[in-house]
Amino acid sequence: MKYSLKNYGQALAEAILEKENPSQNDVARNFINMLRRSGDEAHAEKIIKEAERILRKKDGIRAVVFESARPLGAAQQKSLNVFSRSGDVISYRTDPRLIAGIRILIDDEKEFDGSLKGKLDKLFQDQ
Secondary structure, three states, X not given: OOOOHXXXXXXXXXXXXXXXXXXXXXXXXXXXXXHHHHOOHHHHHHHHHHHHHHHHHHHOOOEEEEEEOOOOOHHHHHHHHHHOOOOOEEEEEEOHHXXXXXXXXXXXXXXXXXXXXXXXXXXXXXX
């Protein structure tokens, strides 16, 4: 990559927040053209996620991801709301590799791993 992911994400976030932009479509079009010129178009998805993270952080909003081995029922999802705040962006993922339990990710920075896989990995890592 010509520039770091963080630099690209920051530039995109600033362009989105700029008040003088005629339209968000122009921002997107210009950004994609710039990525094409620099040869970094393949990294567009990662860059957009970084810009989203920066914009969420600016607004005090967190992205909370709940991962479980099997789909969660409505009652289970409701009980997990204890770990989120009003305004948080919440998503649920299914990952059969977890075997059992749950894994909670906040802003891809903080993690609580209460999965059986995580416990087994830790058990065998300590030996």
